[in-house]
Amino acid sequence: MNPTAALPFNRRDLLTTAGALALCTAASPVWAADEAPEAFIQRITQETLETIKADKSLRNGDMGKIIQLVDAKLMPHVNFRRMTALATGPAWRKATPEQQKRLQDEFKILLVRTYSGALSQVSDQMVVVKPLRAGQEDKNLVVNTEVRGKGDPIQLDYRLERTPGEGAGWMIFDLNVLGVWLIENYRTQFTKEINTGGIDALVASLAARNKTNAKAP
Numbered sequence: 001m002n003p004t005a006a007l008p009f010n011r012r013d014l015l016t017t018a019g020a021l022a023l024c025t026a027a028s029p030v031w032a033a034d035e036a037p038e039a040f041i042q043r044i045t046q047e048t049l050e051t052i053k054a055d056k057s058l059r060n061g062d063m064g065k066i067i068q069l070v071d072a073k074l075m076p077h078v079n080f081r082r083m084t085a086l087a088t089g090p091a092w093r094k095a096t097p098e099q100q101k102r103l104q105d106e107f108k109i110l111l112v113r114t115y116s117g118a119l120s121q122v123s124d125q126m127v128v129v130k131p132l133r134a135g136q137e138d139k140n141l142v143v144n145t146e147v148r149g150k151g152d153p154i155q156l157d158y159r160l161e162r163t164p165g166e167g168a169g170w171m172i173f174d175l176n177v178l179g180v181w182l183i184e185n186y187r188t189q190f191t192k193e194i195n196t197g198g199i200d201a202l203v204a205s206l207a208a209r210n211k212t213n214a215k216a217p
Contacts, residue, residue: 035169035170036132037132037141037143037160037170038129038130038131038132038143040160040169040170041127041129041143041145041158042127042129045127045129045145046127049125049126049127067112067113071112077171077172078171078172078173079161079163079171079172079173080104080107080108081104082161082173083107083173083174083182083183084100084103084104084107084108085100086173086174086183086187087107087183087186087187087190088103088187088190088194088199088202089187089190089191089194091190091194091198091199094199095199099199099200099203102203103199103202103203103206106203106206106207106210107186107206109206109210110206110209110210110213113210113213113214124149124150125147125148125149126147126148126149127145127146127147127148127156128145128146128148129143129144129145130143130144130145130146138161138162139161139162140159140161141159141160141161141162142157142158142159142160142176143157143158143160144156144157145157145158154177154178155176155177155178155179156175156176156177157175157176158172158174158175158176159172159173159174159175159176159181160172160173161173190202193205
């Protein structure tokens with residue numbers, strides 16, 4: 001099951017590469033709760049690009065190190081439960097807690113390896129953050145950016161939510177590359193699996209794909 005299989009080849013490559021850059025912008029601790037969302041995206045984007053440029057093993061595609069980086073630095077700053085629930089759709093609410101956990105675990109592995117595989121392609125790009133549209137709510141706020149480098153600019157939009165409490169800050173739970181929202185794209189694939197064999201079939205399909213990916217060089 002390829003979550004980007006429905007996209008044309010070049011468009012799929014752009015989606016994967018820009019998606020790697022997008023999600024890896026979360027590789028920094030959340031700062032003050034009053035940090036503006038566009039400032040949050042600008043700061044962590046710049047920090048991430050500098051990290052990639054300065055680390056030869058990341059640029060050369062050291063998969064073990066890349067996976068470790070993404071897993072340790074990215075995932076803590078993504079509302080992964082919300083992302084998985086939205087990608088799964090109505091079936092999520094009907095799943096048992098055990099099924100939800102297994103699905104979330106396998107989906108996490110899939111995303112980590114998908115974007116780790118593309119991270120080494122990020123080199124000389126720069127990200128331009130556009131002014132925030134007024135009137136948005138903190139639970140569903142979109143920051144629009146463009147990735148500029150070789151070729152045409154790539155549309156890259158982040159959907160954020162503000163987390164409450166002592167560790168308040170911004171969390172990423174979806175992104176849009178070239179007009180394709182990540183959650184919507186996965187939901188199409190997940191729905192087909194669920195309609196065929198339910199949540200267990202989806203979990204098994206993801207597990208099989210992750211096992212295959214783990215054996216890839």
